């Protein structure tokens with residue numbers, strides 16, 4: 274049965290369609306719920322009945338903080354695993370946008386969970402490791418953007434990953450996320466039932482980002498599928514975890530199968546990141562550097578200096594995109 278949902282890209286050879294029920298059931302309600310002014314329209318009516326909302330993991334709330342004054346001008350949210358990377362990204366963007374006297378102040382320091390910085394129209398925030406840590410942060414960011422009435426925000430994840438058949442240090446811009454059972458969905462149990470949320474990224478944003486690539490970059494940038502594993506070790510077919518009950522041949526056969534399906538890299542958030550941003554009607558892109566070619570090994574061996582250099586690459590590309598956006602509009606930055 275063919276699904277009528279435009280959330281799904283055409284399937285590649287060999288794909289089975291698993292979405293027959295879920296699309297119409299869960300996604301007919303969630304097609305780009307935006308207000309006319311571009312602000313997010315969250316579909317949860319309970320939010321409107323609440324006098325005060327404690328956004329617990331960010332250490333913010335709607336009564337003590339004027340979220341509109343703090344975040345109403347936000348145009349871009351950039352997230353990535355580590356606090357260090359996101360502080361560096363905030364500093365990088367201050368330079369790129371020529372924002373003088375930028376002070377990297379952690380706006381969510383009361384929560385002791387995540388670190389969030391604001392530089393001009395950009396929130397730079399870390400999300401920790403894996404889907405559950407990332408989705409808590411993402412959902413709270415979506416609520417902040419909603420209360421702040423931020424207009425047409427775009428969300429980027431700037432991350433790291435393991436590559437498949439591409440040189441370490443390459444960038445992959447994800448077209449879709451693939452879960453651990455090789456479906457293009459984020460599977461979330463809700464009230465005892467699995468919901469399968471399609472995990473496809475905004476095609477136009479991918480093209481716009483690809484147009485930012487220059488010959489002088491010194492590294493390759495690809496777009497392609499991204500597997501989001503629920504584990505760093507067995508979940509990514511590694512041989513070097515504390516547990517392993519398959520052979521090296523099994524591992525390589527699996528990685529080659531992923532590659533044949535169009536997967537270019539493996540990380541731990543892409544499915545949920547694609548699915549939740551889509552559900553909120555927010556454009557988003559997952560831009561990751563590869564730290565190694567998984568066909569050649571499992572251990573992440575580059576030294577600290579090279580790892581940091583690799584991690585700058587998604588920052589450079591996304592920074593260029595944001596700079597382009599403000600090319601003739603620097604006056605819009607408060």
Ligand SMILES: O=P(O)(O)O[C@H]1O[C@H](CO)[C@@H](O)[C@H]1O
Nearest residue numbers: 353354402403432433540541
């Ligand atoms: O570098 P970040 O953004 O944390 O992303 C990748 O690195 C972590 C694992 O080391 C996972 O979160 C994976 O998705």
Ligand SMILES: O=c1cc[nH]c(=O)[nH]1
Nearest residue numbers: 433434435539540541
């Ligand atoms: O192999 C890798 C490297 C970084 N992050 C991952 O999730 N996997």
